[in-house]
Amino acid sequence: MSPLNQLLKPNTYKSGPDAAGRFGGFGGRYVAETLMPLILEVEAAYAKAKADPTFDEEWRRLLKDYVGRPSPLWFAERVTEHGRAKAEPGKGAKVYFKRDELNHTGAHKINAVLGQILLAKRMGKKRIIAETGAGQHGVATATACALFNLPCTVFMGATDVERQQPNVFRMKLLGAEVVAVTSGAATLKDAMNEALRHWVANVEDTYYCIGTVAGPHPYPMMVRDFQSIIGAETRTQMQEAEGRLPDLLVAAIGGGSNAMGLFYPFLDDPSVQMHGVEAGGHGIETVTGHAASLTGGRPGVLHGNRTYLLQDEFGQILEGHSISAGLDYPGVGPEHAWLHELGRVQYVNATDKEALEAFQLCSRLEGIIPALEPAHALAHVLKVAPTLPAETLIVMNMCGRGDKDIFTVAGHLGVKL
Amino acid sequence: MNQPRSQGRIAARFAALKAEGRGALIPFLEAYDPDPATSMAILRGMPGAGADLIEIGVPFTDPMADGPIIQLAGQRGLKAGATLAGTLAMVRDFRAEDDATPVILMGYLNPILSYGAERFITDAAASGVDGLIVVDMPPEEAEVLAPGAMAAGLDIIRLVAPTTDEARLPLVLNASSGFVYYVAITGITGTRSADPEALRAAIPRIRAHTDLPIAIGFGVRTPEQAGFAAKVADGAVVASALIDTLAKSLDEQGRAKPDSVRKVLDQVRELAAAVRG
Numbered sequence: 100m101s102p103l104n105q106l107l108k109p110n111t112y113k114s115g116p117d118a119a120g121r122f123g124g125f126g127g128r129y130v131a132e133t134l135m136p137l138i139l140e141v142e143a144a145y146a147k148a149k150a151d152p153t154f155d156e157e158w159r160r161l162l163k164d165y166v167g168r169p170s171p172l173w174f175a176e177r178v179t180e181h182g183r184a185k186a187e188p189g190k191g192a193k194v195y196f197k198r199d200e201l202n203h204t205g206a207h208k209i210n211a212v213l214g215q216i217l218l219a220k221r222m223g224k225k226r227i228i229a230e231t232g233a234g235q236h237g238v239a240t241a242t243a244c245a246l247f248n249l250p251c252t253v254f255m256g257a258t259d260v261e262r263q264q265p266n267v268f269r270m271k272l273l274g275a276e277v278v279a280v281t282s283g284a285a286t287l288k289d290a291m292n293e294a295l296r297h298w299v300a301n302v303e304d305t306y307y308c309i310g311t312v313a314g315p316h317p318y319p320m321m322v323r324d325f326q327s328i329i330g331a332e333t334r335t336q337m338q339e340a341e342g343r344l345p346d347l348l349v350a351a352i353g354g355g356s357n358a359m360g361l362f363y364p365f366l367d368d369p370s371v372q373m374h375g376v377e378a379g380g381h382g383i384e385t386v387t388g389h390a391a392s393l394t395g396g397r398p399g400v401l402h403g404n405r406t407y408l409l410q411d412e413f414g415q416i417l418e419g420h421s422i423s424a425g426l427d428y429p430g431v432g433p434e435h436a437w438l439h440e441l442g443r444v445q446y447v448n449a450t451d452k453e454a455l456e457a458f459q460l461c462s463r464l465e466g467i468i469p470a471l472e473p474a475h476a477l478a479h480v481l482k483v484a485p486t487l488p489a490e491t492l493i494v495m496n497m498c499g500r501g502d503k504d505i506f507t508v509a510g511h512l513g514v515k516l
Numbered sequence: 517m518n519q520p521r522s523q524g525r526i527a528a529r530f531a532a533l534k535a536e537g538r539g540a541l542i543p544f545l546e547a548y549d550p551d552p553a554t555s556m557a558i559l560r561g562m563p564g565a566g567a568d569l570i571e572i573g574v575p576f577t578d579p580m581a582d583g584p585i586i587q588l589a590g591q592r593g594l595k596a597g598a599t600l601a602g603t604l605a606m607v608r609d610f611r612a613e614d615d616a617t618p619v620i621l622m623g624y625l626n627p628i629l630s631y632g633a634e635r636f637i638t639d640a641a642a643s644g645v646d647g648l649i650v651v652d653m654p655p656e657e658a659e660v661l662a663p664g665a666m667a668a669g670l671d672i673i674r675l676v677a678p679t680t681d682e683a684r685l686p687l688v689l690n691a692s693s694g695f696v697y698y699v700a701i702t703g704i705t706g707t708r709s710a711d712p713e714a715l716r717a718a719i720p721r722i723r724a725h726t727d728l729p730i731a732i733g734f735g736v737r738t739p740e741q742a743g744f745a746a747k748v749a750d751g752a753v754v755a756s757a758l759i760d761t762l763a764k765s766l767d768e769q770g771r772a773k774p775d776s777v778r779k780v781l782d783q784v785r786e787l788a789a790a791v792r793g
Contacts, residue, residue: 119656129625129652131581133677133699136684282587288578295580300703302679399626400652401578413599414630416577 112366112443115434120316120404123440125433128315130403133299138403141306142317144222149324154217161213162328165246168210170198170329172336172494177464178477182484192347192484192491195340197333197361199498200470206499207357208239208310211325216243218321219306226250226301229308230294232259232287232353233425233472234266235499236310241275251275254294256286259424266503284418287428291402311354312432315403319432326360333494334364341492347483348373350496351476352446353390353426355435357498362444372445375435376479378421379448390419392431393439393446406433422451422511423471425499449478455511457481458501470499471507525618525646526671526694529569530729530750539746540568541791542731543784544622544755546589547572547606548598549762554772555593558762558780559610563617565781566788571649571753574603574623581651583706585756588763592770600631604643611644620647620673620694628661637664647671647694655691666693676722678702678714689726696728698749701735706756710735712744719749739790746791754787 115122120142128138148154162168173196183191199207212229219227227249231237237253244251253270257279260267270277283289291314298307312319312326330348337345348365350358352375365371380389389395392407399408401416409417409429421427438444449457454471457478462468469477473496480495487493501508509516533540545558562570575593579586600623607619621640628636628650640648648670653661655674662672671694679702680688689696698718700710715732722730732745733753745752761783765776 132675136679414627
């Protein structure tokens with residue numbers, strides 16, 4: 100190894116971000132001056148809250164009694180057997196699901212939402228805004244706002260409003276206002292643009308609750324910290340189940356919050372491998388037919404951070420495509436971009452078709468209807484498990500349940516509901 | 517190459533206006549909106565209509581500080597094939613006949629990074645660009661562009677917002693050159709009108725920290741507002757109101773009509789009269 104390469108390898112993968120909010124060359128605070136004082140305020144408030152044990156206590160109480168944590172670590176025996184049936188003798192890894200789909204509201208999003216809403220209360224903010232793609236983060240935010248009696252406005256691309264009607268209705272039932280965003284391409288990235296614009300215009304009383312590990316510093320760090328409960332629990336639970344660490348962690352990547360949450364507590368354990376599964380859509384060889392920013396994009400600046408983006412040769416942002424609205428985002432969290440460049444995490448992808456197959460297989464084999472997002476992770480597990488020794492331990496983050504997706508899936512399968 | 521910035525077109529223009537005893541009118545146009553020839557005609561006509569400096573918007577797919585009017589202008593520009601290179605070519609053509617009116621590019625960082633920051637600085641300076649407003653590049657993230665740009669004689673014009681507090685003001689102002697762009701409203705472009713009383717209080721607060729001229733933008737729409745802004749500060753930027761006029765002049769397919777350019781320039785004339793009044 101050359102001396103330069105040695106310099107590039109950090110002695111810990113858990114030290115980021117630096118004071119400027121950077122993970123290596125990624126992250127940062129690329130926002131208009133109007134927003135700058137706000138995100139500095141969020142950063143200071145979060146640092147203060149983090150140092151206060153009562154903040155952590157209150158968050159953990161909510162996770163336990165309201166969300167239902169810890170979520171179980173489930174040995175997916177039939178999925179494991181399915182892999183072994185196709186494998187050579189002695190092969191076929193043991194597959195566990197970290198069952199974050201059992202959380203209240205049906206996904207991992209609530210973990211970070213509750214942390215952020217508690218922070219917003221401490222900051223004296225009177226109303227909450229959020230962006231949402233598939234609607235899971237919007238539902239989680241609307242839920243927490245109902246609980247804390249805070250007005251909530253959720254920005255959602257008009258295209259997504261159309262394809263995620265059940266979640267739109269859920270948010271409204273919970274008392275939130277849903278704004279259908281028609282600007283740009285009317286999807287998640289435009290919902291985020293619109294939320295940022297709204298925030299700038301309502302700086303005094305509003306807190307912006309971001310749903311993933313992207314956006315300007317401190318959001319990627321803060322959302323990761325809250326979501327790390329997933330990996331921390333997994334660590335303890337695997338110790339109890341198998342008496343050792345897992346060998347491979349697998350999670351789906353849109354913005355990357357569920358993956359960051361699972362991976363982060365294991366980053367400094369060299370024996371633990373990690374695979375992030377991006378949305379391959381129609382295949383990553385198609386120009387705008389996928390949402391795989393790391394495997395099919397290049398670095399640039401969007402939504403306040405420098406990261407890998409789907410963009411054309413002129414730096415204009417491209418629309419991605421995925422069967423899963425939650426993965427359909429042209430960027431990815433900056434910490435993933437950094438881990439990708441360092442080679443600490445391997446980023447792969449699964450196509451729409453593979454995800455659909457995994458979706459159905461999981462329903463039949465485990466009696467668990469997964470969301471389309473973790474169905475991508477499962478599609479990858481189904482590929483790699485048969486190639487690994489039978490004693491290998493895989494943990495896949497089942498980050499959401501599939502209730503919201505049954506209409507989409509029925510449509511793709513040609514079933515009229 | 518490394519000429520002092522005091523000799524640049526922006527400083528020279530503000531100095532001349534100060535001697536005249538009035539503030540600057542800084543109209544805005546979006547490159548290639550709705551097509552290259554129309555936006556070029558507007559650019560060419562602006563100095564004659566009373567523009568003292570000119571701001572050209574560089575279209576970007578995700579303009580997070582812009583309201584609906586400029587968002588749509590950017591989309592029309594992109595549809596017409598706008599690129600950073602195409603925008604620089606407009607400035608080059610403009611410079612062939614006007615060597616005095618300062619031109620400022622306003623846009624977002626990603627197209628510049630994609631073009632290559634160093635190559636962009638070289639090409640922008642060679643094309644006759646005088647200053648840059650990169651909306652999503654606060655002083656904390658300016659290392660990639662600002663030192664090189666300033667060395668090449670390009671001013672880095674920074675936004676100061678009502679939310680920029682006393683502690684932050686020196687940081688922002690020390691990283692500025694050319695002039696200071698005061699964002700008159702907490703919000704995005706073209707959505708609210710500036711409050712005169714708030715401006716009367718805000719401008720002296722900035723003056724206490726800088727000798728640079730101050731222009732007011734975001735929320736300056738009418739001749740009266742422009743006249744007031746140019747008096748209370750050193751200049752008025754008018755963007756959405758002009759784009760709005762252009763957009764309303766287009767036909768149903770979004771194409772320019774024969775009087776589109778004239779309508780925009782007439783409005784520039786009205787604004788200029790108010791600023792000079």
